[in-house]
Amino acid sequence: MIAPSYFTHSLFEEPWWLDLMAPDAWGECTVKQGDRILARMPYSRGKGRFRGRALQMPLFTMSLGPWLAASEAKYAKALGKQKDLMSELIAQLPPHEVFQQNFHHSVTNWLPFYWKGFKQTTAYTYVLQNLKDREFLWANLLDNIRTDVRKAEKQLTICTDLPVAELLRLNRLTFSRQGIESYYSDARLETLAVGLEKLGMGKVFYAVDAQGRAHAAVLIVWDERSAFYLVGGSDPELRSSGAMSFVLWEAIRAAAEVTREFNFHGSMLEPVERFFRAFGAIQTPYLRVSREVGLEKWATGMKGILR
Numbered sequence: 234m235i236a237p238s239y240f241t242h243s244l245f246e247e248p249w250w251l252d253l254m255a256p257d258a259w260g261e262c263t264v265k266q267g268d269r270i271l272a273r274m275p276y277s278r279g280k281g282r283f284r285g286r287a288l289q290m291p292l293f294t295m296s297l298g299p300w301l302a303a304s305e306a307k308y309a310k311a312l313g314k315q316k317d318l319m320s321e322l323i324a325q326l327p328p329h330e331v332f333q334q335n336f337h338h339s340v341t342n343w344l345p346f347y348w349k350g351f352k353q354t355t356a357y358t359y360v361l362q363n364l365k366d367r368e369f370l371w372a373n374l375l376d377n378i379r380t381d382v383r384k385a386e387k388q389l390t391i392c393t394d395l396p397v398a399e400l401l402r403l404n405r406l407t408f409s410r411q412g413i414e415s416y417y418s419d420a421r422l423e424t425l426a427v428g429l430e431k432l433g434m435g436k437v438f439y440a441v442d443a444q445g446r447a448h449a450a451v452l453i454v455w456d457e458r459s460a461f462y463l464v465g466g467s468d469p470e471l472r473s474s475g476a477m478s479f480v481l482w483e484a485i486r487a488a489a490e491v492t493r494e495f496n497f498h499g500s501m502l503e504p505v506e507r508f509f510r511a512f513g514a515i516q517t518p519y520l521r522v523s524r525e526v527g528l529e530k531w532a533t534g535m536k537g538i539l540r
Contacts, residue, residue: 274300
C-alpha cells in the first residue's frame with residue numbers, strides 16, 4: 234500500500250491516482266513556506282468540447298479541491314489565513330473557461346472562491362466510520378440488506394481472481410438494465426482495475442455461484458485513511474440472489490482489514506442513495522464548486538450590447 238502524503242485529504246488527490254486517471258493531463262497549485270507546503274490544489278485538464286480550457290474532475294475521482302495546512306491561530310486569524318491561501322491557489326490556476334471540482338467533505342469554507350466568482354452546490358455521500366466493529370456494522374444494516382446477505386451467503390462465494398472482463402460485463406449489464414449509456418469506456422475501467430491491483434491499492438470482488446457464474450461485482454480502492462466504492466454491476470437475470478448486497482458487504486469487511494472507514498462515493502441518484510443508505514452509513518455533505526468564465530464574459534458583453 235502506498236502511504237498517503239501529508240498534503241492530501243484523500244487518495245484522489247495523490248500523484249499516483251492522478252497519474253493513473255489523468256496521465257499527462259493534471260497539474261497542481263501550491264503555496265510554500267521554504268520547503269513546506271502550506272496549501273495545495275490539484276487540477277485536471279478536461280477533454281472533449283472544451284479541450285484544454287476546462288479544469289474538471291477525472292473519471293472515477295470523488296474529490297479534489299484545496300488542502301490547507303492546519304493552523305493553531307485564533308479562529309478569526311485562521312479564517313484570514315485560509316482566505317489568503319485559497320486566493321493564492323485560485324490565482325495559480327491555468328487559464329480556463331470552465332472549472333468544476335468536488336471538494337473533500339472536510340472542506341467547508343468556500344467563501345474565498347465565492348469572492349472570485351465561483352458557485353457552489355451541496356452534494357452528499359455516505360460514510361461508514363467504524364469498520365473494526367463488525368457487530369456494530371451488522372446491527373446498523375437495514376433488514377432488507379441483512380436478508381439479502383443471509384440468502385446470498387448460502388449459495389454464493391466471494392472471489393477476487395476472475396478476469397476483469399467479468400467486471401466489465403456486469404457493469405455494462407447494469408447500465409443496459411437502467412436504460413442509460415455508460416459515461417466511460419471499457420478500456421478506461423479496465424485500466425483502472427488493473428492499475429489498482431498492480432499498485433496494491435484496490436481490488437475487484439465477485440459473488441459467484443457453484444456453476445461459476447458471476448452474479449455481481451464491485452471495485453473498491455483504498456489507502457490507510459479510507460476505502461471507496463468506485464463501480465459495480467450485477468446480472469439482471471440473477472438479481473434475486475441478493476448478490477449485490479452480499480458482495481458489497483464482503484468488500485466492506487475486507488476494507489476493515491486495511492483502513493479506517495468506507496465511503497460509498499455518493500450517490501445523488503435516488504435509487505442508488507436508497508441502497509447505500511441501507512448499509513447504515515452516515516450521510517455526509519460535500520461541496521461542488523464551479524465557475525464558467527467564458528459564459529460570464531459572454532453575458533457581460535451581451536449586457537453592454539443590450540443597453
